[in-house]
Amino acid sequence: MTRGVLIFAHNNRDVDYALMSLISASLAKKNLQLPVSLVTDDTTLDWMKESDIFEKANDVFDQIIITDKPKTDNSRKLHDGANSKFVPFVNLNRNQAYELTPYDQTLLIDSDYLIFSDNLNNYWGYSDRVLLGRAINDIVGPRRLGYHDRYVSDTGVHLYWATTVMFTKNEYAKSFFEVLSYVKENYQYFADLFRFQVRNYRNDIAFSIAQHIIDGFETKSEMHLPGVFSFIDKDVLYSVDKHGKMLFLVNVTADEKYFPTTVKDLDVHIMNKASIVRNAEQLLELI
Amino acid sequence: MNFGYLLIVDQQEENCPDYAKMAYALALSIKNTQKPGYDQVAIVINNKKYLARFKSLWVFDHIIEWSDKTFWDGRSYMDRLTPFENTICLDVDMIFLRDYSHYVDYFIENCDLYVTNKSYTYRGEIVTGNHYRKTFEKNQLPNLYSFYTFFKNSAEISMEFFPLVRNITEYPKEFSNIFLSEHKPKILGTDEAFALSAKILGIQDDISYDLEFPKIVHLKPMIQNWPWPAELVTHHVGLYLNKQGQLKIGNYSQTGIVHYVEKEFINDENLNVLEELAWKK
Numbered sequence: 029m030t031r032g033v034l035i036f037a038h039n040n041r042d043v044d045y046a047l048m049s050l051i052s053a054s055l056a057k058k059n060l061q062l063p064v065s066l067v068t069d070d071t072t073l074d075w076m077k078e079s080d081i082f083e084k085a086n087d088v089f090d091q092i093i094i095t096d097k098p099k100t101d102n103s104r105k106l107h108d109g110a111n112s113k114f115v116p117f118v119n120l121n122r123n124q125a126y127e128l129t130p131y132d133q134t135l136l137i138d139s140d141y142l143i144f145s146d147n148l149n150n151y152w153g154y155s156d157r158v159l160l161g162r163a164i165n166d167i168v169g170p171r172r173l174g175y176h177d178r179y180v181s182d183t184g185v186h187l188y189w190a191t192t193v194m195f196t197k198n199e200y201a202k203s204f205f206e207v208l209s210y211v212k213e214n215y216q217y218f219a220d221l222f223r224f225q226v227r228n229y230r231n232d233i234a235f236s237i238a239q240h241i242i243d244g245f246e247t248k249s250e251m252h253l254p255g256v257f258s259f260i261d262k263d264v265l266y267s268v269d270k271h272g273k274m275l276f277l278v279n280v281t282a283d284e285k286y287f288p289t290t291v292k293d294l295d296v297h298i299m300n301k302a303s304i305v306r307n308a309e310q311l312l313e314l315i
Numbered sequence: 316m317n318f319g320y321l322l323i324v325d326q327q328e329e330n331c332p333d334y335a336k337m338a339y340a341l342a343l344s345i346k347n348t349q350k351p352g353y354d355q356v357a358i359v360i361n362n363k364k365y366l367a368r369f370k371s372l373w374v375f376d377h378i379i380e381w382s383d384k385t386f387w388d389g390r391s392y393m394d395r396l397t398p399f400e401n402t403i404c405l406d407v408d409m410i411f412l413r414d415y416s417h418y419v420d421y422f423i424e425n426c427d428l429y430v431t432n433k434s435y436t437y438r439g440e441i442v443t444g445n446h447y448r449k450t451f452e453k454n455q456l457p458n459l460y461s462f463y464t465f466f467k468n469s470a471e472i473s474m475e476f477f478p479l480v481r482n483i484t485e486y487p488k489e490f491s492n493i494f495l496s497e498h499k500p501k502i503l504g505t506d507e508a509f510a511l512s513a514k515i516l517g518i519q520d521d522i523s524y525d526l527e528f529p530k531i532v533h534l535k536p537m538i539q540n541w542p543w544p545a546e547l548v549t550h551h552v553g554l555y556l557n558k559q560g561q562l563k564i565g566n567y568s569q570t571g572i573v574h575y576v577e578k579e580f581i582n583d584e585n586l587n588v589l590e591e592l593a594w595k596k
Contacts, residue, residue: 182542183541183551184566185567221566246567246570247567249439
């Protein structure tokens with residue numbers, strides 16, 4: 029049975045998802061000792077060639093799978109520490125992971141999820157479920173999280189985090205991804221049913237609803253992937269040393285005060301994408 | 316095995332919730348979901364005339380007329396009123412949605428007296444909110460819920476526990492003044508009386524240790540982990556009982572026991588669903 033990691037990356041004019049996926053893939057490959065494949069599109073591939081990372085990408089990625097870039101009007105406010113701007117983002121084809129993955133067992137991760145441990149290798153045995161990140165696990169703790177970081181809506185279902193998803197090619201996972209596609213295609217209907225406001229299509233929500241439906245409209249306490257240890261985009265990855273110790277500036281309160289903290293040997297979700305890109309060289313040197 | 320569920324009803328004439336109707340619905344749901352031998356139901360009611368309107372009185376295996384006490388006070392006599400050797404006494408505003416016979420086996424085999432110590436939100440989370448439990452918290456009472464109480468009539472611990480519950484119920488002011496001085500309840504209800512009795516006797520760990528069952532969803536509005544205060548659960552989520560007797564609350568299927576609290580849930584339509592299922596069984 030083959031195992032591997034899958035990452036989706038579709039560049040936009042502001043965020044270099046290709047470079048982030050290369051960093052994320054390199055770390056996953058090193059620390060999980062697994063092959064990593066990329067799902068991307070022609071324009072992103074062209075950019076990889078133009079920005080001189082294509083050769084490295086060919087070296088790191090087991091397979092580069094080209095697919096159509098989904099058309100979307102999705103945009104969101106993305107912070108880089110105290111600064112922010114609205115940027116488009118392409119996230120509409122994660123439901124195709126089941127069809128696109130070249131592996132029997134797949135760990136699907138976001139390109140801003142950096143793996144520094146082999147912890148996730150402990151979960152491959154649970155092949156009878158699609159495993160999702162149980163919740164967000166913020167560096168500051170629950171007080172910085174909002175209600176809708178835990179629930180899809182005020183009265184609605186538990187919010188899983190699709191930053192990490194693990195599945196095995198079997199009938200169960202096939203059904204899961206079929207339901208996920210159905211939710212995606214009928215997103216407004218499910219927004220009405222599950223009572224959340226549609227600003228953009230959000231994978232976390234779609235995966236959570238699919239899980240809820242597949243679980244028989246219950247929140248089951250069965251196996252999930254660990255909480256996604258996260259730094260929000262108001263935090264800044266300031267530096268990375270040669271031993272992999274990352275120095276973050278953490279925006280603990282709502283004001284401008286930042287506190288330094290370091291993280292090492294932990295898998296980490298860094299939502300400030302610009303700060304990953306700024307530290308690309310140091311991160312790639314860790315490989 | 317001599318086991319059954321006991322429902323105690325004090326039905327008032329006017330402008331009062333129809334507890335007899337709720338007890339009838341609960342008995343129907345027990346008959347619909349529990350295995351033969353685990354589905355006996357006894358009702359204690361102040362006047363049998365309140366039951367005459369129901370089509371299927373056979374759901375009550377015992378009908379006991381008793382009016383010595385009013386309102387909740389009769390529940391402190393559960394050990395005297397039950398016709399069973401092994402009893403689970405229930406609040407009547409509940410509904411069973413699946414077979415729990417295996418729990419009964421566990422209780423009979425392992426317990427003399429067991430009082431539930433947790434409840435769940437409709438989303439399946441353990442209730443942690445203390446909105447309705449300030450008396451418990453401030454006076455360090457064990458977190459007991461009397462809505463599901465198992466007891467053996469012959470057990471020594473029952474013979475100590477229930478008489479004290481009766482005493483507390485009889486003299487609520489005196490017991491509140493002495494034992495609940497940190498936060499006196501407006502009404503000393505059965506939950507408080509049970510908890511206080513257990514605390515005074517020092518038996519809380521014997522009668523209410525941690526179990527994964529029974530899983531009872533408690534639909535009081537302020538303990539649903541919602542981000543805002545709520546007056547009624549049904550202001551925010553619907554309760555949908557389908558013709559198969561499956562209940563959904565909001566987006567959540569319910570598969571245990573639901574303590575629905577809002578008495579209007581047992582309307583004629585839902586009662587009819589439960590009756591038809593009972594007739595077809």
